[in-house]
Amino acid sequence: MPNRIKQEIDRLKSERGAVILAHSYQPGNIQDIADFVGDSLELSRIAASESAELVVFCGVKFMAETAKLLSPDSTVVLAAPDADCSLAACMSGDDLRQMKNRFPGAEAVIYVNSTIDLKSEAWSCCTSANSIEVVEAAPSDEVIFGPDRNLGTWVAENTNKKLHIWPGGCHAHSGADIRDLREKKAEWPDARVLVHPESPSVFLWEADQVLGTGGMIKYVKNSTADRFIIGTEEGMIYRLKTLFPDKEFKAAGNIVCPDMGYTTPELVLKALESRGNGIEIPAELADRAAAAVRRMTQTG
Ligand code: SF4
Structure with missing residues (x-):
């Protein structure tokens, strides 16, 4: 620059x-x-x-x-x-309103990668870092989860709650090819494999750890391993190399978010x-969406 x-x-x-x-x-x-x-x-x-x-x-x-x-x-x-x-565009507030009609009594936990309209209909938002904790904290045995199917599937496997999952997905993570990960594992058999839960289930099955990006940083910091294969967007490789210059990192596949x-x-x-393009939130949605986001920041 x-x-x-x-x-x-x-x-x-x-x-x-x-x-x-x-x-x-x-x-x-x-x-x-x-x-x-x-x-x-x-x-x-x-x-x-x-x-x-x-x-x-x-x-x-x-x-x-x-x-x-x-x-x-x-x-x-x-x-x-x-x-x-691309993930936020997969599910609307109307979609959630219909799911609520279908599953009355189920609270909605919505991934923060979502529109304001959708957030305003949620009991709470979550991130990949605290999705399991937020679902566990929901005051209902059944939980509507969206918009990411891969994250929802992983959460469902790790809680006793019954989840109703919206079938959306992130183009960057969903398109990852498991053959790329297997190739990288063959090149670095000693490496620890860290995978983001937005990735397809097969990636999660072959990972040593399933973690959000903040969790990956903590894991690397505390690990005695020197090499890591990282299954998430490629910008994360730069972040890890900056924080841990003495360790080695390799992308698990071609996971690139154009936006x-x-x-x-x-x-x-x-x-x-x-100061152009200032974000404006529609007044009629702001309070409810903010409450769902605040609950997210206070959990986990
Ligand atoms: S990687 Fe890009 S498309 Fe995928 S969830 Fe993140 S911001 Fe959305």
Whole structure:
């Protein structure tokens, strides 16, 4: 990144009381300029605790919306305004309303990778880091879970609750090819295999650990192993290499989220300059969606 852009970002950041949040799937040059890099749960908690005038979010739309729900007095700008999530588009509020009619008495736990409309219908949101804990905490024996089928299947295997799972999926994780993972395991037979629960079940069966991105960082930190095969979006490899330069990491497959790659340093600078594209939450949905997201940040 040209030095001029970096200096201008730093200057505007302090001038405008801004904080830059970046998801662990962001490109390396964006992770490098962020004040905080983390998973959805970590960034949500930071958004709730920081009282920044301006939050520049480097990620996709639902993440910036979540930050705005938790930090309603801040101006929250998504650096790459077109960055959206294929998984969030899989299930609508209407879909959930229909499921509730079909399964009366079942509370809804909705993955944070979702629209505001869907969140507003949920008992609680969850992230991959606390999905099992949130489902366990739901005050019903049956739980509606969406929009991710792979995550829901994994949660169902790890709780005693009966789950009704919406059949949505993330294009990046769902398209992963198990033959790639097997090839990497053959190349590095001594490596520990860490896989994100949005991946297809067959990946989970062949993993040593099933973890969200924050869990992967904790696991690597505490592990005596030197090599790791990582089954999640490729931005995570950069994050792990930065945090643990003495360990080796290899992607389990070609898991790339195009929307995560939309953010550039130039767009971050533009967001700081213009404060444009500020996230707005429809007033009639804000309170209920915020309650579901707050419950998520307080669980697990
Ligand atoms: S990796 Fe998948 S779930 Fe995450 S933002 Fe991209 S499309 Fe959405």
